[in-house]
Amino acid sequence: MSHPLTAPDIRYRAAVLGSPIEHSRSPILHNAGYEDLGMSDWDYTRIECTAEDLPRIVGEADETYRGFSVTMPAKFAALEFADEVTDRARQIGSANTLVRTEAGWRADNTDCDGISGALDELLGERLATTRRALVIGGGGTARPALWALANAGVEDITVINRSDRSAELAPLLEPFGVEFRFRGFDTDLRAAAADAEVIVSTVPSAAVEGHEQALAHAPILDVIYEPWPTPLTVAAAANGYLTVGGHIMLAHQAYGQFEQFTGRPAPRAAMRRALEASLQ
Incomplete structure (x- = not known):
């Protein structure tokens, strides 16, 4: 992980999985959302993860982990690992989102x-x-x-x-x-x-x-x-x-993940501001 938990009262966690992962800006987006909503008991980190690592990392994740964002090269492994799969993830053929449910792990694709x-x-x-x-x-x-x-x-x-x-x-x-x-x-x-x-x-x-x-x-x-x-x-x-860049896509795919992980509406403006500030 990129950093240790800094607060003793963390109850819920999420993380982005991939390799290489150290430059992922997903923590900036999600943690900005937690901060904006006063969700001090949530934390979002990075975890280095190959396709081969994913079943072990997700399978061994304790109950505090409510969801994982998944980047390459683990998106296909995420789809295969899941207990249930959304229709769009199945049609697309890969998953960038794993959400803990009562039935296990649900795979979705918010890249679309x-x-x-x-x-x-x-x-x-x-x-x-x-x-x-x-x-x-x-x-x-x-x-x-x-x-x-x-x-x-x-x-x-x-x-x-x-x-x-x-x-x-x-x-x-x-x-x-x-x-x-x-x-x-x-x-x-x-x-x-x-x-x-x-x-x-x-x-x-x-x-x-x-x-x-x-x-x-x-x-x-x-x-x-x-x-x-x-x-x-x-x-x-x-x-x-007119043109737009991948940072716009990155923000929009994160909103749905945030909502699936937390069950709360994503504070889009705050998340977007944090991402754009990091890019500047």
């Missing part, structure tokens, strides 16, 4: 809340009428992005990725009836971007290096938040498009 919240801040009322999207990347973060876009009513999604992972991702979109296609980086990226009403980049900045100018032709949600702004969002802003 993070994507949805960030898209809402990016597009506002236009999100309800957005029908065409471009997603960059086909890995773990692409899955909640695809789910969130389809759930918002997007009907046509192009995925740009170095390898074709349509066989893995198509089942996620089938229930929504989305028209879905894969393209490589050798496609006409400018045409694909210009045809989209929104772009979600789920990859490190290095993965699109050299392609920023071709891709920067629609509003962009880039899941990266350090360093910010990214070259892709700088190029989009120069072309007159």
Whole structure:
């Protein structure tokens, strides 16, 4: 853990699991929420955890632990470990949230809340009428992005990725009836971007290096938040498009976790202020 408990009256705990974990900002978000609500008997920490470690760490957690946030590489292990799974976590195929229940541990995926919240801040009322999207990347973060876009009513999604992972991702979109296609980086990226009403980049900045100018032709949600702004969002802003970063997604995915762990409404403004102060 990143720090010892500092108060003798801690009754409830939560933690973020992952590897590497020392730079996670989840403790900033959750502890700010506890402080704002006067929840002095709650504490949130970091725990280094690989996929192989997760069953032992969660299985041995005492009753004070009410929930775990889960980052890579343990999101798939969290889904497999859980006693019950929400529909959206099952559809997405991974879990970033484990909540203690009377039946054991429930797995959920609030990453899609993070994507949805960030898209809402990016597009506002236009999100309800957005029908065409471009997603960059086909890995773990692409899955909640695809789910969130389809759930918002997007009907046509192009995925740009170095390898074709349509066989893995198509089942996620089938229930929504989305028209879905894969393209490589050798496609006409400018045409694909210009045809989209929104772009979600789920990859490190290095993965699109050299392609920023071709891709920067629609509003962009880039899941990266350090360093910010990214070259892709700088190029989009120069072309007159709005952009949002991964810190917006991080905040929105944390709100739902906070509420599931504590049973109390998340103090969103206080949590957001603390996160933004840490990034500055």
